Amino acid sequence: MLSFIQQLREAEIPISLRYILEFYRGLQKGLAPDLDRLFLLARLVFIKNVEHYDAFERVFSCFFLGGSPWQMPDWEEVFAGKPFQEWLSEQIANGRISVDELRTYGAEELLRRFWETLLKQKEQHHGGRTWIGTGGRSPFGHSGSAGGGIRVYGRGLHGTAQKVIDKRSYINYSEKSPLARANLSQVLASLKNLKRSGPETELDIDETIARTAKNGGEIELVFTRELRDRLKLIVLLDNGGYSMLPYIELVKSVFGKIRDQFKDLKYYYFHNCVYGAVYDDLARTRTIPWEALVSRGTDTHLMIIGDANMGPFELMASNGSLYIESGDRRPGLEWLKELRAAFPASVWLNPIAKEHWSVESTTINQIGRIFPMEDLTLAGIRNAVQILESSC
Amino acid sequence: MKFEGTERYYLSPELGEIVNISISMEKPLLLMGEAGTGKTRLAFEIAHEFGMNMEEARCKSTFKGEELCYVYDAVLRLNDSRFGSGESGRNVNDIWDYLRFGPIGRAFLAEDRRVLLLDEIDKTDSDAQDNLLDVLEDGSFIIREINHKVSARQKPVIIITSNAKRELSDPFLRRCFCHYIPFPGIEEISIIVRLHFPDIPEQLLEACLTEFYGLREQGFEKPPATAELLDWIGAIRSTGANGPGAGKSVRNIGTLLKRSKDLLKFKGSNQRINQRIPTR
Numbered sequence: 284m285l286s287f288i289q290q291l292r293e294a295e296i297p298i299s300l301r302y303i304l305e306f307y308r309g310l311q312k313g314l315a316p317d318l319d320r321l322f323l324l325a326r327l328v329f330i331k332n333v334e335h336y337d338a339f340e341r342v343f344s345c346f347f348l349g350g351s352p353w354q355m356p357d358w359e360e361v362f363a364g365k366p367f368q369e370w371l372s373e374q375i376a377n378g379r380i381s382v383d384e385l386r387t388y389g390a391e392e393l394l395r396r397f398w399e400t401l402l403k404q405k406e407q408h409h410g411g412r413t414w415i416g417t418g419g420r421s422p423f424g425h426s427g428s429a430g431g432g433i434r435v436y437g438r439g440l441h442g443t444a445q446k447v448i449d450k451r452s453y454i455n456y457s458e459k460s461p462l463a464r465a466n467l468s469q470v471l472a473s474l475k476n477l478k479r480s481g482p483e484t485e486l487d488i489d490e491t492i493a494r495t496a497k498n499g500g501e502i503e504l505v506f507t508r509e510l511r512d513r514l515k516l517i518v519l520l521d522n523g524g525y526s527m528l529p530y531i532e533l534v535k536s537v538f539g540k541i542r543d544q545f546k547d548l549k550y551y552y553f554h555n556c557v558y559g560a561v562y563d564d565l566a567r568t569r570t571i572p573w574e575a576l577v578s579r580g581t582d583t584h585l586m587i588i589g590d591a592n593m594g595p596f597e598l599m600a601s602n603g604s605l606y607i608e609s610g611d612r613r614p615g616l617e618w619l620k621e622l623r624a625a626f627p628a629s630v631w632l633n634p635i636a637k638e639h640w641s642v643e644s645t646t647i648n649q650i651g652r653i654f655p656m657e658d659l660t661l662a663g664i665r666n667a668v669q670i671l672e673s674s675c
Numbered sequence: 676m677k678f679e680g681t682e683r684y685y686l687s688p689e690l691g692e693i694v695n696i697s698i699s700m701e702k703p704l705l706l707m708g709e710a711g712t713g714k715t716r717l718a719f720e721i722a723h724e725f726g727m728n729m730e731e732a733r734c735k736s737t738f739k740g741e742e743l744c745y746v747y748d749a750v751l752r753l754n755d756s757r758f759g760s761g762e763s764g765r766n767v768n769d770i771w772d773y774l775r776f777g778p779i780g781r782a783f784l785a786e787d788r789r790v791l792l793l794d795e796i797d798k799t800d801s802d803a804q805d806n807l808l809d810v811l812e813d814g815s816f817i818i819r820e821i822n823h824k825v826s827a828r829q830k831p832v833i834i835i836t837s838n839a840k841r842e843l844s845d846p847f848l849r850r851c852f853c854h855y856i857p858f859p860g861i862e863e864i865s866i867i868v869r870l871h872f873p874d875i876p877e878q879l880l881e882a883c884l885t886e887f888y889g890l891r892e893q894g895f896e897k898p899p900a901t902a903e904l905l906d907w908i909g910a911i912r913s914t915g916a917n918g919p920g921a922g923k924s925v926r927n928i929g930t931l932l933k934r935s936k937d938l939l940k941f942k943g944s945n946q947r948i949n950q951r952i953p954t955r
Contacts, residue, residue: 299849305700314696323692331848333707333855486749502757504750 284310287346291329294338302328318347334661515582517626518550519561521589534588534634537659551576556593556615557622577625584671585622585629587654592635592644616649623653630667631656637663684713684720685867690856694721697852703811703833705796705848708856710838711900718792718834727832728789730778734798740806743777743793744816744825770821779810780825788829797837804847812850859901861888871905872912883908883919887931895937906930 288306292298306328315321322343330339490505520534551561551571561576563569593615623629631654633640633647640647640656650656655670657663686694694717697704706714722729732743752773755765765772776784782791796804810816814827835851837843859867861884868880887907891898899907910927911919919926932938 301849305702309696309700312699314699320692320696323689324696327693327696327702327852327854331845331851331853333853336855488749491753502753504753 287325287342288329290342290346291339294342296329296335296338296342298329321347514584515579516548516584516586517576517579518548519557519585519587519589520550520552521554521587522552522567534659537588537632537664553589557618558615577622581627583626583628585626586667586671587629587631588659589631589633590635590643591631591633591647591650591656593646616653619650619653628671629654630670632659632664632667633657634659636660684716685863685870686717686720687859687863690717690854693852693854698832700852701830703835703851705835705837705843705851705853706856707837707853709858709898709900711902712856712858713901714836714856715792715794718790718794718836721832721834722790725790725832728785728787729792730782730785730789730831731792731794732778733794734796734803736798736800738799738803740799740803740810741816743779743807744783744810745777745780745818746775747818747820748773748775774818774820779807779816782831783814783816783825783827786828789831791831791833793833793835795838796835797843804844808846808850858891864901864904867901868905868908872908875908875912879911879919880908883911886919886925890925890931890941893941895932895934895940897932897934897937899931903931903933 288298288303306325309315309324309328315324325343326336326339330336485507487505487507490507491503494503494505495501551563552567553561554567560570560573563571631650633656635643635647635658637658637660640651640658647656655667657667657670694704706717708714718731719729721727747770751765752767752770755763756767760767778791778793782789793807811833814830815824817824864884865880868875868884883904887899887904907919907927907930910930914926925931928938928941932941
């Protein structure tokens with residue numbers, strides 16, 4: 284049994300001594316007379332976070348049911364992910380892959396085509412050329428049931444341990460997978476800034492005593508305001524460009540959640556890199572003057588969401604901006620440095636997974652040296668929130 | 676003592692086992708999951724099944740945790756000391772007359788074992804949760820004003836629910852058994868519907884569920900859940916219609932989708948998809 288616990292630890296599930304004692308207490312009480320109930324007892328005792336369900340189920344099935352080791356490459360995770368699903372529905376909608384063809388493809392063939400398309404998109408963009416509209420394709424919408432061995436997302440049912448494990452019902456919550464809305468809001472919630480505000484409802488006992496004493500015993504009640512959360516946050520969002528396209532759904536879900544979470548929130552848009560001004564609207568027509576933005580830096584947190592992936596000349600050249608009309612004379616890098624200096628509490632969130640940063644583009648590293656950068660996974664956002672917390 | 680579900684509440688075998696394990700280990704059970712999966716109902720059903728009394732705390736964001744145990748009404752006491760307590764029978768010299776016990780306090784002080792429900796604990800901030808840690812762990816709290824320790828006579832059955840609106844602090848999670856309730860699948864939901872509408876025709880049920888899961892897939896901001904489904908079927912049955920309707924003419928859509936944004940999306944879903952193609 285201890286080696287089972289050891290394996291859970293190796294799967295990066297935090298286990299404390301207290302859980303182990305509790306687990307044995309449960310066993311002693313005879314709460315696990317069969318495998319199903321052992322599964323439930325172990326899960327209740329060891330797993331406190333829904334993100335770890337998936338890893339737990341894999342370890343359990345490996346240990347007790349002799350399944351394959353838990354570090355298997357996870358096709359399902361890729362297939363279930365938004366970018367792939369979107370790509371697939373797009374291909375079908377365009378007629379590039381017909382549904383019949385799809386059935387004949389294996390998983391690997393599909394993956395290969397998927398990466399090919401993505402890489403092509405990236406190359407086009409690196410060249411700094413504008414892209415050619417493909418017309419009529421929609422990166423949104425729902426993938427229907429596709430053949431070819433691709434599991435279309437199903438909800439888990441209750442059932443025996445074996446059944447649950449086979450279904451992998453908690454795949455959605457794995458810490459490394461892109462975010463589900465529920466767990467994202469959990470992380471964002473830990474960001475706060477307490478200040479006294481609101482109506483004066485709390486009795487200030489010290490002050491009451493002092494005033495009462497001064498009054499010669501005539502009671503005077505003094506009330507004060509309660510501590511409340513008063514956090515200010517600016518979100519800068521890279522909304523333009525092909526390079527962000529594969530991540531639209533992901534960013535939308537993060538963005539929507541951020542909007543729900545914070546009361547005092549402003550969001551502005553930019554394209555690729557910040558050149559002296561940011562925009563108030565999606566179409567990037569109304570500008571917010573640079574001075575107005577940076578002057579808010581002292582008491583406001585800044586969160587930038589973008590892939591930080593651009594042609595190096597966009598970042599370095601003194602007229603780097605892709606758009607002629609902007610006519611800026613300073614390289615994007617300088618603007619970013621100034622932004623960073625103005626906002627002591629700032630962080631850059633990148634939808635590209637951390638492992639791929641160095642491969643994807645050199646500009647990611649350059650920007651990463653200016654802003655603390657994290658990726659848009661649950662772990663990444665948690666780190667980002669910690670960075671913001673510790674810098675105010 | 677074994678919990679097996681009641682006639683109005685469908686209990687999945689898994690959840691039943693989990694409840695029984697937590698009761699015998701005397702650990703608080705934290706239920707997470709989307710709204711409408713029966714988290715809160717479970718506590719009531721446990722109380723009903725075992726004939727226990729309930730203590731219920733609906734959490735608010737302003738809670739600090741302590742008021743769930745007790746509140747010391749200093750203002751009332753000051754007022755009484757200044758103007759006299761009049762007919763109320765309160766004795767200004769006796770602090771116990773100015774202590775009010777909250778749900779946790781009442782559950783601890785009761786002679787009988789009670790079910791204690793802390794509903795939507797995620798609404799409170801993490802300080803409140805930290806304050807509750809030791810209270811739940813040891814089954815006792817201290818009235819600070821008089822340094823008096825209140826210990827549970829009978830450790831209550833503690834059920835905590837969370838919609839995951841905010842993160843619960845790690846130490847808090849450590850002290851609970853946590854269970855995530857997934858949304859019921861089609862078989863389970865049929866059982867649930869039949870518990871409420873025993874005479875529903877097979878065809879109608881099937882048509883409704885197909886439409887219902889179809890709507891859930893569409894990514895509405897507040898996807899319809901079990902409670903909405905039951906309301907909806909109730910509405911369809913009371914109008915005497917023989918089917919749920921399909922596509923945009925789904926009957927009584929207002930019982931399923933509550934947010935105006937979702938309703939708009941539902942009504943305009945066909946045109947909207949075309950408009951969302953990026954122009955660049």
